[in-house]
Amino acid sequence: MKVEDFAKTHRRIDYLRIFLFIAIFLVVGIVVSLLRDNSLYLLLFTSIGSGSAIVEFLKMYFPDIRQHIRITFQIIVGASLLIFLTYGVGVNFQFSQLFFDASGGVVTGALIQLLVARIIIPLFYGNMFCSQVCWSGVAFELMKNESSCNGIMKPRSNFLAWGYLLLVVMSVLVVSQWWNPATNGIDIKTGLNERRLLAFGEIIFVFFVSYVSISHWGSRSYCRLLCPFITISGVISRFSLYKIRPVLNNDCVGCGECDRACQMNVKVSTSILNKEPINDSSCILCERCVSACEFDCLEMAPFKFKKK
Numbered sequence: 001m002k003v004e005d006f007a008k009t010h011r012r013i014d015y016l017r018i019f020l021f022i023a024i025f026l027v028v029g030i031v032v033s034l035l036r037d038n039s040l041y042l043l044l045f046t047s048i049g050s051g052s053a054i055v056e057f058l059k060m061y062f063p064d065i066r067q068h069i070r071i072t073f074q075i076i077v078g079a080s081l082l083i084f085l086t087y088g089v090g091v092n093f094q095f096s097q098l099f100f101d102a103s104g105g106v107v108t109g110a111l112i113q114l115l116v117a118r119i120i121i122p123l124f125y126g127n128m129f130c131s132q133v134c135w136s137g138v139a140f141e142l143m144k145n146e147s148s149c150n151g152i153m154k155p156r157s158n159f160l161a162w163g164y165l166l167l168v169v170m171s172v173l174v175v176s177q178w179w180n181p182a183t184n185g186i187d188i189k190t191g192l193n194e195r196r197l198l199a200f201g202e203i204i205f206v207f208f209v210s211y212v213s214i215s216h217w218g219s220r221s222y223c224r225l226l227c228p229f230i231t232i233s234g235v236i237s238r239f240s241l242y243k244i245r246p247v248l249n250n251d252c253v254g255c256g257e258c259d260r261a262c263q264m265n266v267k268v269s270t271s272i273l274n275k276e277p278i279n280d281s282s283c284i285l286c287e288r289c290v291s292a293c294e295f296d297c298l299e300m301a302p303f304k305f306k307k308k
């Protein structure tokens, strides 16, 4: 690619990103609505795809405020899913629900979320679900405190992450032998919706763990160290089409601003100085590092390119 063609090509890259969002969610919406015989899934997925495409479009034209655009979108989508799906119809997006459902022989939103957000989307956009959709993620991002910037972040441990995932699975399989909200539904005597009870109980637990750990282990500690979802999608995200990549003719001065901006403790500057894309399974493609770099040394892109 010629350097002079950058402006034109850059637009093409961004439009590809926008087009892909619409295409992927449309296909997923059609498939899920056919499998579940419910056209509401088509509406849900095309809405998310269109919303994501609009966000990418806005970020493309207003790069200076891309973080505000992203976070605003994440608050709206996360809150909508929480209110309308989790509270409204009792669809639980927490990890434990998958195994309660599996042991009860039911298919619900948790499994669909795992397949779409943790296996299909990561092939294209890595762990972007965490920086654009997850309601816990946006709350943790806004919870960032002083200590997160002071180099005390506990490094990710695969042993801890996979151990926690295994612990959740084993605990659920044991508990489901005598209590399973996936099959219990609503208690007729008390009117209690057990699915909703589990969902909000787990949300409170996750927030409590995160709030306590953030001051000891740094920003987004639950995401970085424990969350089973990113443990799974992190494996696939290594093969993701879109990554944070160094601009080929970049002028990195090694200032480390990108490292300090990253809440996931990714060593961004090391990759950029080595002219390599970021392949860290913790990267959530939030582009905080891109926004932090005054020298425009990095971009989220499907391949390396030069800037004008």
Ligand code: SF4
Pocket (backbone or CB within 6 Å): 129, 130, 131, 134, 135, 136, 137, 138, 222, 223, 224, 227, 228, 229, 230
């Ligand atoms: S790591 Fe888990 S809790 Fe954090 S944003 Fe991703 S899905 Fe949400």
Ligand code: SF4
Pocket (backbone or CB within 6 Å): 251, 252, 253, 254, 255, 256, 257, 258, 259, 268, 269, 272, 292, 293, 294, 295, 296, 297, 298
């Ligand atoms: S990529 Fe940019 S922010 Fe990061 S070290 Fe290099 S110049 Fe600094």
Ligand code: SF4
Pocket (backbone or CB within 6 Å): 244, 261, 262, 263, 264, 265, 266, 268, 278, 282, 283, 284, 285, 286, 287, 288, 289, 290
């Ligand atoms: S490396 Fe950049 S895009 Fe990835 S999590 Fe860190 S700040 Fe976000």
